[in-house]
Structure formats: C-alpha cells, structure tokens
Amino acid sequence: MIRAFFVVLVIFFLGGCSSPSVTNLPEWEVAVGDAPGHAVTLPTKVDPPEGAFYRLHRSVVIPDSFRGRALELTFPGLRAMPTLRANGVTLTMLDENPADVYRFGELIRYRIPEELTRGKSLTFDVEIQNRWLYSGSIDAVPTIHLASDGPSKAYWIDSFNRGAALAALATCAFLALLYGYLALASEGNRRKTYALFSAGEFGYLSYPLFLLGYSQIFFGVNEAAFVAMTLIGGAVLA
Numbered sequence: 001m002i003r004a005f006f007v008v009l010v011i012f013f014l015g016g017c018s019s020p021s022v023t024n025l026p027e028w029e030v031a032v033g034d035a036p037g038h039a040v041t042l043p044t045k046v047d048p049p050e051g052a053f054y055r056l057h058r059s060v061v062i063p064d065s066f067r068g069r070a071l072e073l074t075f076p077g078l079r080a081m082p083t084l085r086a087n088g089v090t091l092t093m094l095d096e097n098p099a100d101v102y103r104f105g106e107l108i109r110y111r112i113p114e115e116l117t118r119g120k121s122l123t124f125d126v127e128i129q130n131r132w133l134y135s136g137s138i139d140a141v142p143t144i145h146l147a148s149d150g151p152s153k154a155y156w157i158d159s160f161n162r163g164a165a166l167a168a169l170a171t172c173a174f175l176a177l178l179y180g181y182l183a184l185a186s187e188g189n190r191r192k193t194y195a196l197f198s199a200g201e202f203g204y205l206s207y208p209l210f211l212l213g214y215s216q217i218f219f220g221v222n223e224a225a226f227v228a229m230t231l232i233g234g235a236v237l238a
Helices: 002-016 153-185 188-204 206-212 216-237
Strands: 027-032 038-041 053-061 071-075 083-086 089-091 108-112 121-129 143-146
Touching (some): 089 108, 153 188, 188 206, 206 216
Antiparallel strands (some): 027 038, 027 053, 053 121, 071 108, 071 143, 083 089, 083 121
16 A cells, blocks of 8 residues: 555656756856855855845846746745846745745745746846845755746645645644643643643644744744754653
C-alpha cells in the first residue's frame, strides 16, 4: 500500500504536474540604498543594514514565442515582501495572503500582462526591505515562462511543502488535544505526564504555522524568535 502511494505521488508530480518550459534569470544587478549597483549571479546573499532597501534590476530580451503573450515570473527562495515593477508598471503578486505582514508566506510569482510583452524587451526592478535575517537571502534562480503553460515546477514543490506543513499542523493539534483529554481523564503522575505531552505538542504548532506564514500575524518580525523558544520548550516538556 505504501509503495503504491509513492508510485502515484511520483506519477502525479512528474506526469500530471509537468512543468512548462522556463527561462532562468540568474544574472541581475543589485544596489543597496543609494550605493551604485553591481552584477550578481543568483542565488546570492545581500546584506543591507536593518530596515534599508536593496534593489534588483535586469532587462530581458523577449523571445518571439513570448512576445505579445502573458508571462509568469517566479521568485522561489525569496523570503521577503518585494515590490516588482515591469517596464515601470507595479505588478501584484499572485496568491497574496492578507495574513502576510513582512514576508510572503506563499511562493512569490507575478503575472505579466500581454500589454507589457509586445516590445522587444522587459525591464524588471525589484525593491526589497531588509526586515529580518533572511530578507537578503535569494536561494534560487528566478524563472519566466508563458502563463498559458500553467504553473512552474517551483509552484508544485511549494504546494507539496505547504500541504506537508498543513498535515503537520493538523497532527500536532490532534495530539495536543488528545493528550489534553487524557490528562483530564487521568490522575496522579499520569495526569502530569499527559499534560506535559499536550503542552509540548502545542509548542510544536509554531513551526508549521511559521512555514505557512500565519505566525507573523501575531508576532510580526519576531516570529522566528517565538518559534525557536516554543520548539525548545516543546522538546523540554515532551
């Protein structure tokens, strides 16, 4: 049964969710604050002062097959809340969540309308504020592809990761409630043991909440410290 499940999973991701043909965009120019820009190859790490902005810039020659058609730009591995302008037009991120406070919890991707792709080139300007430790980390290469081809491989990977985080969240919540019930139904040392297990599972809830981007609603840029404390506390209690 388990082997059959993994076979179906592999077929789903390699077949049913086949990726469109993408163009990688590794070469960019980065500038921090008012300093002059310099060339970088992604992935990279930018280290601006806290609260400062840095900018990514590059131009792309539009292939004939892309010209006059809607495109999708994907920025995997960027854990921030960037502002993207294509040919001077500010674009809205797809799948934006109202819960996002200082970083997008979802895969960062933008739809570029066909009105902007009728020329020979596209100019991208990305502005990012350094709000936390990983704001300057760009851990993967951005890609661009035809929007009509469907989501990129990064989208399906992100969907799988978010599904796993949701499953972990549900499992921790179930165990926390189960141990809490057993604590109420028990006496003596057994009650204390189950109560500690329940508290530990509640502590573990913080990590999937962090991965899904929901803990920033309550703790903002301090969510990473909160997650670290609750995970340590959960490990001690359990």
